[in-house]
Each structure stands twice: as structure tokens, then as C-alpha cells.
Amino acid sequence: MVIPKEIRRTLRIREGDPLEIFTDREGEVILKKYSPIGELGALARQYSESLAQTMGCTVCITDNDQVVAASGSGKKDLQDKFISKELEKVIQAREQVVAGIDSAKYTNITSDEKEFKEEAICPILCEGDAIGAVVFLNKDEKKKFGELEQKVAMSAAGFLGRQMEQ
Structure with a gap:
């Protein structure tokens, strides 16, 4: 067609x-x-809620177009919003990003998102295709994201990618 x-x-x-x-x-x-990630809607929501509680930050799960699940502080500003062109590029490039707002690598998740100070982004891969991302966000300037947040985001992205393959 x-x-x-x-x-x-x-x-x-x-x-x-x-x-x-x-x-x-x-x-x-x-x-x-x-949206392959959209097929996992309920699982993505539950998983993002669990991650947000465990990690003490805002968690988003996106497909290549929009936020399909958001949990934690500020979730209402993110849920079902279209992702930014910059995040689309990060996903398609299969980049992992851990950055503060003052870093050149910092990527806005949506075009109007401005309140978060730290982020960790990991693309979700399914059969070699980048189909979305797991994103951790933090509003607290004193709390810096590092290897722990990156590894947990990688683990979550890997889990969701394997769920899509089944």
C-alpha cells in the first residue's frame, strides 16, 4: 500500500x-x-514503575516515536509525548548516553522537556533493530548518574528486547 x-x-x-x-x-x-514496544504496554508500565521505585528516579520507556511508559516524578509531562529528534538519532545510532544537563551529550527526551538535570539512555535492540530506549531521568542536581544507572538501563533494555523477540 x-x-x-x-x-x-x-x-x-x-x-x-x-x-x-x-x-x-x-x-x-x-x-x-x-509499535513493537507498544505491544508490551502493560509490561512496560509495570517495569518502569518498578525501576523508578528501585532507582529513585523518573523512568521512561520509548519506542521510536513516543514515550510508551513513564513512572516517577514528572511522568505526566512525559507519558504519550513524542520523543525529540535528538533522541530519535541517539536510538538509531544505538548510543548509550549518561550525561548531565551541562554536557554536550545531554539529549532532551521530548521537545518541551526542560526540568531534568541528569539522564541515562540505553537503546532497546530487538533482532538487531533499534526499537526504542530505556531512559532514566533525575531532577536533583546533587545526584549524578554513573555506571550503576547505565548498567541498570542496559539490563532493562536487554530484557525488553528479549521479550520482543519471543
């Missing part, structure tokens, strides 16, 4: 992206971009 450029741009669908096609009772056709 060929989708016109204007519709792809509006729905943030790239050529070759998988789509779900539905029809409603009135016969209208509904196009929805397929």
Missing part, C-alpha cells in the same frame, strides 16, 4: 515503516503506525 507523502509526514511514518490497518463499523479505514 502506498501512502501519500503528506499523510506519512503528518503521522510521522517513514517509508517502509510497518502499519496496522483497521476498519470501524461505519467502514472508515484507520491507519496506525505499528
Whole structure:
């Protein structure tokens, strides 16, 4: 199925992206971009809540377009928001980032997010494809993220990637 450029741009669908096609009772056709991480919605929410409690920070799980699960302080500002172009690039480059707001590597998670001071980002890989990210965020300037946060984010991303492969 060929989708016109204007519709792809509006729905943030790239050529070759998988789509779900539905029809409603009135016969209208509904196009929805397929999100593999979205398939794990309930698991992603529960996992992000557990991580946020354990790590004492805000946790986001994203697909390549939006935040699919957020827990901890500031979750309402992140849940279901589209991710920033910078985060999209980090995910596609399969980069791991641990950075403070004063670092050149710091990446805003959404285009309007400004309140977090520290972040740890780890891409979720499934069968070699980057399908999203696990992101830890911190508002406290005194608490610096380091190897612990990076390793826990890596572990979470690995777990979610393996869940997608099954």
C-alpha cells in the first residue's frame, strides 16, 4: 500500500515503516503506525514503575516515536509525548548516553522537556533493530548518574528486547 507523502509526514511514518490497518463499523479505514514496544504496554508500565521505585528516579520507556511508559516524578509531562529528534538519532545510532544537563551529550527526551538535570539512555535492540530506549531521568542536581544507572538501563533494555523477540 502506498501512502501519500503528506499523510506519512503528518503521522510521522517513514517509508517502509510497518502499519496496522483497521476498519470501524461505519467502514472508515484507520491507519496506525505499528509499535513493537507498544505491544508490551502493560509490561512496560509495570517495569518502569518498578525501576523508578528501585532507582529513585523518573523512568521512561520509548519506542521510536513516543514515550510508551513513564513512572516517577514528572511522568505526566512525559507519558504519550513524542520523543525529540535528538533522541530519535541517539536510538538509531544505538548510543548509550549518561550525561548531565551541562554536557554536550545531554539529549532532551521530548521537545518541551526542560526540568531534568541528569539522564541515562540505553537503546532497546530487538533482532538487531533499534526499537526504542530505556531512559532514566533525575531532577536533583546533587545526584549524578554513573555506571550503576547505565548498567541498570542496559539490563532493562536487554530484557525488553528479549521479550520482543519471543
